[in-house]
Every structure is written in structure tokens, then in C-alpha cells.
Amino acid sequence: MKKSVITHIVVMIIAVALGWYLASSLTVQRADIIKIEKQISKAPLGGFNKFASDVQWMLFINYCGGLDAVKAENVEEIYKRLNGILNNDPNHEAAYEMGGMMFSVRAPQKAVEIFTRGAENPNLKDNWRLPFYAGFVLTQHMKDSDDDKRLQKAEKMFRMALERNNSLPHILSALIRTRAKQLMKRGNWKGVPIANDKHAYLCALYDEWRQGGGTGGEVFSGNAVGVSTDLRPMLLVAAQKAKASAPNDKNILNTIDKVMDKVLKAEHLCAKCLNSYAPGDRFCGACGNRVVVYGTCPVCGNIMKAKYCSRCGCDDARAKEIINKRLERRRARMARPAVAAPVVKPAVAVPVKPAVKPAVTAPAAK
Ligand SMILES: [Zn+2]
Numbered sequence: 001m002k003k004s005v006i007t008h009i010v011v012m013i014i015a016v017a018l019g020w021y022l023a024s025s026l027t028v029q030r031a032d033i034i035k036i037e038k039q040i041s042k043a044p045l046g047g048f049n050k051f052a053s054d055v056q057w058m059l060f061i062n063y064c065g066g067l068d069a070v071k072a073e074n075v076e077e078i079y080k081r082l083n084g085i086l087n088n089d090p091n092h093e094a095a096y097e098m099g100g101m102m103f104s105v106r107a108p109q110k111a112v113e114i115f116t117r118g119a120e121n122p123n124l125k126d127n128w129r130l131p132f133y134a135g136f137v138l139t140q141h142m143k144d145s146d147d148d149k150r151l152q153k154a155e156k157m158f159r160m161a162l163e164r165n166n167s168l169p170h171i172l173s174a175l176i177r178t179r180a181k182q183l184m185k186r187g188n189w190k191g192v193p194i195a196n197d198k199h200a201y202l203c204a205l206y207d208e209w210r211q212g213g214g215t216g217g218e219v220f221s222g223n224a225v226g227v228s229t230d231l232r233p234m235l236l237v238a239a240q241k242a243k244a245s246a247p248n249d250k251n252i253l254n255t256i257d258k259v260m261d262k263v264l265k266a267e268h269l270c271a272k273c274l275n276s277y278a279p280g281d282r283f284c285g286a287c288g289n290r291v292v293v294y295g296t297c298p299v300c301g302n303i304m305k306a307k308y309c310s311r312c313g314c315d316d317a318r319a320k321e322i323i324n325k326r327l328e329r330r331r332a333r334m335a336r337p338a339v340a341a342p343v344v345k346p347a348v349a350v351p352v353k354p355a356v357k358p359a360v361t362a363p364a365a366k
């Protein structure tokens, strides 16, 4: 008797726990459905909207197969059919992708509308192509006269695509180029006039790096959307291209200095062409410019490959000791001749000079 009561209680507790779990997971699913519920057609289909959309999709494919091209005459018809499908099934991924593609050249505004609608559907939040295509059409197939906010919208779309897939470098570069176009349009960056498109790209990339929390530039990976790409190599290439595009432009040089100081301080770069050089190099291998030598043993000048110099065996502490000793010796030498030299020098130099001079002029006369 007692045992069965305990069993009943245990079963009840498990049932309540399972019920609670099921209810919470259904609430989440329901929330997703509610978000798109408004978009579903109110046509009296008795809940068979999904089935109706599949039939419409087949008819649509059939209709499109009969077209030789998307033209001004059939744009409205295609748009109407596509809307019919999407109204019955707002989660129809293929309809967004194919429909948007069809309009991208003939009716870019309609293409953007279809792609954006798909991109903003919470049930398709893993699809990076829809926002990427929307951004692409906004930047490549539309003009400011079509929509003067197109670049801001494109930036938002590219960022959304990057959040969904951060392994594709072309999404990141599309995002930076869109930011650069906005800077070109504005004409200046933090009060500095933009010299050309390469300069704008460098500024846009630097902004992205800053937004990602790049502070000292020592250890950094990531940007505003948490992409694991290290932006520093991209910044270096962008700086090289900007410099090559206008080597003497004051504004470009100022921006490069800023980037060098904040981001690329740890790199050893030639001041003239921004190419990196190796330890022990005295001249840049790319342009022949004299560079600041680094990575050599301070005692013997050998290139340091490890903690100890492989030629003289000194390490940092010993090198410091030797250098200090040398300095002391030099100071002592400097201090001594201050008294003796003025007396000795003329006495030695005067008789020697005439003796040497004829020896030099004689071979010249031959
Ligand atoms: Zn160089």
C-alpha cells in the first residue's frame, strides 16, 4: 500500500516536469509562428496554405520555364505569382531566393524587397544568402536616385549576412566596401578629406577594427560582428594600396600614420613602401629605403634567433652589462683629452701633414 503511494507521487512529479518542459518548448515554437502569422494569407483554405503554396510554386516554375527573359511586360505577373506563394507560405526559402534573383536586374527594388522580407523572417534566420543578395543588389544594381538610403540598408544587410556566416571573406569585404562608399559620399573621415577610394577603404576598415574593440593592436582578433578574421593584415594591404595610389597625399599619409601607430606598431615596416623586413636588414628589400635595424645582438651584431646570441653567447642581461661598460669606457675617454688634447694635437699634427702631402701629389703627377 505504502509503496504504491510513493510510486504514484513519483509518476505525478515526472508528469508535471515533462508537462512543464513540453509547454515551454511549445511556447518558443508558437512565438516563432506568431511572428509570421500576420504574413500568412487570410484566404479560406482551411489551413491548407502550405499545400496551396506548393501547388502555386509548381505552377510558377512551369510559368517561368516558358519565359525567354524577365522583361518590363512580365515583371508584374511574376511579382503577383511570387507574392501568392509567399503569402501562403512565408517560410518558402527557395521562392525568396529564386524570385529575388529574377528581379535583380530588371526590377532591383522588387528584388531587394523580396530578399529583405526573407532575410527578416525569424524562421529563416540561418540563411545568410538572402541578406547578402539584398545588400549586393542595393550596392550593384541600384543608384542613389532609386533610394538615397541604399548604402545604409546594404550595410545592415551585409552585417546580418556576416553574423549568420562569418567564414566567408567576400561578405566582410562587401561590408567594408559599402562603408567606404558612404565615406566617399560624405567626403571626409573624422574631418580629414577623403582623397580617393583606396583611402576611403582604409578608413572604413580602420573604423571596423576600432568597433571590434581593437585598442593597442597587440593581441587582437575580431571586429564589430565577432568575425574571427584578424583585420590587421587587411589593414596593412589597404595602407600599402592607399600609399601607392597617391604617395605624397597629405591626408592619406596622416591616416596611414594613425593606422601604423594604433594597429601595426608591433610590425617592422619600411617607412617608404610599408613592406615588412627581416631582423638584421639595413635596407628595405622591396624599395631600397634605409630602415631601422632590429633583432640583432647588441654586442656583436649577429642576428638573434633565440634567447642567447649564437655567436657571442650573451643574453639580454649580459648585453646590457657589456654595453654599460663600453659606455663608461667611452665617457672616461671623453673626459681625459679635455685637458691634454689642446696641447698635444698641434704639436703632432703640424710636422706630419707636410710629410704626407707630397707623397699623395707625387703619384698624381705621373
Ligand atoms: Zn620599402
Ligand SMILES: [Zn+2]
Pocket: 297, 298, 299, 300, 301, 302, 309, 310, 311, 312, 313, 314
Ligand atoms: Zn652576439
